[in-house]
Amino acid sequence: MVSPGSELHTHQWLQSCTALGELLGHDFSSTSLSRLYRVSDKLLKHQAALEGFLADQEQSLFDLNRRIVLYDLTNTYFEGQCAGNPKAQFGRSKEKRSDCPLVTLGLVLDGDGFPLGSQVFPGNASEPATLKTLLEGLQGKTPLMRSKPVIILDAGIASAANIAWLVEHGYQYIVVSRERQVKDPREQDGALLIRDTGRSQVRVYRDLDADSGETRLNCHSEQKAKKEHAIRNRFNERLEAALTQLQTGLSQNGTVKNYAKILERIGRLREKNSRVAQDYQIDVTSDAAHN
Numbered sequence: 001m002v003s004p005g006s007e008l009h010t011h012q013w014l015q016s017c018t019a020l021g022e023l024l025g026h027d028f029s030s031t032s033l034s035r036l037y038r039v040s041d042k043l044l045k046h047q048a049a050l051e052g053f054l055a056d057q058e059q060s061l062f063d064l065n066r067r068i069v070l071y072d073l074t075n076t077y078f079e080g081q082c083a084g085n086p087k088a089q090f091g092r093s094k095e096k097r098s099d100c101p102l103v104t105l106g107l108v109l110d111g112d113g114f115p116l117g118s119q120v121f122p123g124n125a126s127e128p129a130t131l132k133t134l135l136e137g138l139q140g141k142t143p144l145m146r147s148k149p150v151i152i153l154d155a156g157i158a159s160a161a162n163i164a165w166l167v168e169h170g171y172q173y174i175v176v177s178r179e180r181q182v183k184d185p186r187e188q189d190g191a192l193l194i195r196d197t198g199r200s201q202v203r204v205y206r207d208l209d210a211d212s213g214e215t216r217l218n219c220h221s222e223q224k225a226k227k228e229h230a231i232r233n234r235f236n237e238r239l240e241a242a243l244t245q246l247q248t249g250l251s252q253n254g255t256v257k258n259y260a261k262i263l264e265r266i267g268r269l270r271e272k273n274s275r276v277a278q279d280y281q282i283d284v285t286s287d288a289a290h291n
Helices: 007-016 020-024 033-044 047-062 127-138 160-168 222-249 259-272
Strands: 068-077 102-110 115-122 150-153 172-175 193-196 201-208 215-221
Touching: 007 033, 033 047, 047 115, 068 127, 102 127, 115 127, 127 160, 160 172, 215 222, 222 259
Parallel strands: 068 150, 150 172
Antiparallel strands: 068 102, 102 115, 193 201, 201 215
């Protein structure tokens, strides 16, 4: 019950993997799968009340510290028109199925991983716009939301509007910065935290942004830096080899020489090697005789 699955998974669990029937005095072998689907539809009408009740029960049973809230989104697709579901809309699929109608699921968890609330949004919903809707829906319905928790977001949800809304309503937040780090953290004086994992040393440096008032934590891992450097080298080698092959082909028979086609090839190479493409300036000179 604390590891829920689909109706089909629950039906199999009731049939062969639990003693719940003996505890309740009910024979689940006579329970049909279609009955679980009908029950699910009825439960969905009381979703908010059930989620609030369960969150209260978990709080009283486990004395949870709910000063931390994690919020994220995912989506799932339907293989069909799904004309009867107005929330099934075309959007950006995280499973690479943007050819199918989608719905988006928003989920709020506490720091211990207990769910506090969920909501289904249309598949074409703007992900950042869902944060305000879900947090306002939870306000006052759980012990957690009667105080102001620390909200943890990923960079995709942390739009400027969402950050402004969190600040305006007194929420603290933690988010991975979208900004590229220009300054090497190792150039800063005094690490706030040094953790030696045995394989790599991780250093954390703290900086205060004077404009926003945000506290920035810059983390540096020697092992990750070496890995990133090796990956960039591979992309550099691959891009340079492809450009060399393209240039060599200009003096060979049976190869692409059309100016527009060459630019198209270079565009695809830049896209394929986007991690390092900005490090290169590629010039192509048109020769009218070979156009």
